[in-house]
Amino acid sequence: MNKIDGAISQFQSMDSMAKEDRWMNQIHPSIKLFLTVLFIGLTVSFPKYNLTGLFGMILYPFVLFQIGELSFRESLYRLRVVLPIVCIVGIANPFFDRAVVTRIGEIGVTGGVLSMLTLMLKAVLSVLASYLLIVTTSIEKICYALQQAHFPQILVTEVLLIYRYISVLLAETRRVTQAYHLRAPGQKGIAIGAWGPLVGQMLLRSMDRAERLYQSMCLRGFDGTFHLKEKSHVRRTDILYLLIWTALLLILRLFPVLEWVGRWFVR
């Protein structure tokens, strides 16, 4: 399987996971969306040196991986492209902020290192939370939740269409690269000289295909608004789930819970 086939397969697999009948998947999409936004909001609001406090937020993805019966290893594999990029955030901090702010034994830890780690953890946690939302909620349900939250219709439609066009673009890329490799046997990768026409062709083909898809939508009554099937009701379990997580996340953000636990052990 080449890289593009792998990407298509990963994309389809995430799509299938979101449609499974697991407990996590059945939680109302609006609640999952709200909690994800709340989690990301609270996570990024931690002060730059408060690494200890931020560690407490790991509880949310940890528990979700458990109750959602999701594989952490698989998620790391899927996010292998994104995670290094988000880890670059704050990589320059150690060079600018050299004041020692704490010590681990004899080793002094500078503010730069601490803020870099805090930023990296914030980014990783935010990406993981988004990933957890995507693999437990189908795109239709996410868009339904956005509609319920009175997001502008045009944005909801954009989200749905972009999601659809990812697969269109991937399929076109596969066709073009397959055609190339069949006529360039034994060649590793794509020659630099071929990149220009190849990308140009891909763009033209994708536009052409997107145009036909749009025509197909218009011919079936599309007027700019996606009418989504989801009309699920909020159950008691959903409300309980929302209340417990909101309380837990606020406690983890407002109080130094891990410090208290640490002190209790040291005592």
Next chain:
Amino acid sequence: MTEIEVKNISFSYEQKIPVLENIAFCAGTGEAIGLIGANGAGKSTLLKLLVGLDLGYTGEIRVGDVVLGKKTLAAVRKKIGYVFQDSDSQMFMTTVEEDIAFAPRNYGLSREETALRVERALEQVHIKALRDKSIYKLSGGEKKLASIATVLSMDPDIILMDEPSVALDPKNRRNLIRVINELKGIKIIASHDLDFIWDTCERTILIHNGRIVCDGDTEMILRDKELLEANGLELPLSLYIRR
């Protein structure tokens, strides 16, 4: 029932080279019409004009009592189902069921009516088992049937199909013929697969260089070797074998 009437349609793209010239025909209740012609004859273009995908033509297209135009586009499209040549370009929702329900939801039907339409469309093309299947995972034949179901859920009076038999294996082709023959309403099928037209249409319109050369009984036209060859086609393979 709706009729479709095409009055002296002429059309050209930007280069001003005519793609269609003085096309005129009429299709009535329950008719199945084959549009045949060599590559580039103008078959697909004609189908696109019939659903208003391009309105830059001269002449008139009338669907029932409605003349096709910018203001009547929505009303006309509600009556016509268009099956694209490439099924991948037709379906875009995640599952077969979602894609079939797309049109009824857009037309504001209730959830119950939408569910009923989906059920009926799946039954009509015999793909009930594919209901929850992801559209990425369908085979070529399944895709074609699913794409027909996506327009059947609109309950159209007229169905247009562009090269429906392309890239189908014999079994899927036979299955598709059976499904098409079971469909009610006006069917206009553009194809250069003459055996397919032979099996599905009782009337045929032969187009060559954007003009209608012949309009009549399918058997009569498809048996006319000279006529077909003069217009870039050949006798259907099944007739060769019978000879």
